[in-house]
Amino acid sequence: MNQSLRPVANPLPGAGLWWETRASLAFVERNLYLVRRYWHLELAFLIFNVASAMSVLYIGEAQMQYGGTSSQEGQLDLVLYLGIGTVVWAYLRAVFANVGEMVAWERWEGTIEYTMMAPISRLAHMLGVSLFSIIYGLARSALLLGVLSLFFNVDLSHANLGGAALILLVGSVSFLGFGIMAAVLPLLFPERGEEMTFVISSILLLVSGVYYPISVLPDWMEPLATISPATYVLEGMRAALLEGTPTLALGPSILPILILGALTLPIGIAVFNWGERYAKRTGRLKRSG
């Protein structure tokens, strides 16, 4: 190759797995900066989460004192049952929201075109956003759990913590797939996509048995629970933490999460790529809406 024909004085980033992985950390670093700058909003949301969670857990306490149907042990289970639902949902919601809003947020800030123009693959982009969402979700849930444990008697002495961690890890992957699929909505519908993402997470909350067993849902609603990874994450977490179910026996919860993850993640990425091309064909990347 004739060197004189090459662009001169143009340091160009190289491609490759290692380069892409390093570049994906840009999203982790940027979002940590944003959390620090928007600390007052983070604090407000944390207080809201803690207050909501405590309200739900006090419903369990009230049932213990005034329900008059359960033994002391059974009533403690209800508080723990609700506590697990609250903390796990806080984590899954944080993961879903961070990934699901990756386009909406940048569109609002006016940076979407710059990010889409950067020499980084969309897969690395998603990897960076996903990594941050997991770190953020874990930190928020740990804080929530810490505060709740100050107010409620949480006995995890018989819990299978390793199994619970495994369920959460596998469940995160499934939720990332859903989040990536939801993230495409603001690309397709600049003015309404963000609201749609919010509706999806609300429906997942309703059908996944966060605060109650899915058996109490109307018959027509129960099939929706079977396609929500949160259903299996919550079942598995409760089995591991409330009953101390050994990891190998958690298979009935882990298997559907794995299957859903294996489906939702590649489908999510494919849908996002399709959505990006559609947005580039129709001019919807432009800052508007």
Place this chain on the structure above:
Amino acid sequence: MVLTLEQPTEVTQPEPRIAMSRVIEPAAVVEHVCKVFIQRPLIRRGRTKEVHAVNDVSFSVGRNEIFGILGANGSGKSTLIRMLSTLLIPDSGRVEVFGYDVRRDEAEVKRLINRVSVEASFFKKLSPGENLAYALRLYGRSGPAVRDETYAVLERLGIARDKVSEPLEQLSRGMQQKVAIARALLTSPVLLLLDEPTTGLDPRSKLDVQKFVRELREGHDATILLCTHDMAEAAALCDRVAILDKGSLVALDSVDGLRQRYGEEMDTAEPTLEDIFIHLTGRSLEDDDEGGNE
């Protein structure tokens, strides 16, 4: 004075797809490009509106050239820039950057370009330092040396150290635009796309930005494509100028060439670019192209 930027250590350049015999490789080629936006009403039965943003436009930009695109709002300038930036897919025609097709070779094109748009495109709550750290990481650049270089470039652009950690929303628009220029400089693009970079800036900031554009070309062998509706800026900076009107190319030449060509027609010895623009389009640059989509 010429800006000096360190070269990052990790450098893998896409190989330009060019024949050995072609000595002068165009930096950008736009050939018979069309882009139509279809606006569909929410209710299906409503009338669909088609906006022909770019209509059979062809030109090529030589290496190291400062190429201006002049046009009123909605004339298709930004649409062209977006197609060169891989942010819009052309409906038909060919758009290439250093021999790479923007549709087929999107990843390679992205490594060769950067863009400064009329909106500064930053996270407004983040500081210039944080915004640049994010942008540079996306371009594979991080570490203490890059941080020092960032400070040096910002200082060179007149942004003092104490401003580097302030939220960007607290800086003036001129300062924000300089940070955008710094961001582009630090990624050392081979083709820099400037989409009205001085719109809304005070005269001093405007001159600063123009000076940096010249320096970038001279010091970094960069090719610059400048979209503007500032005639004086185009005349001062551009080697050649294309005039767009309602998505179509109506003239393309050097400023002197345009003066020569249209001076006689207009019966004026020294027509300004603005005179030529009005002569060719029948209106001033301040007019908006109705139904345009930029």
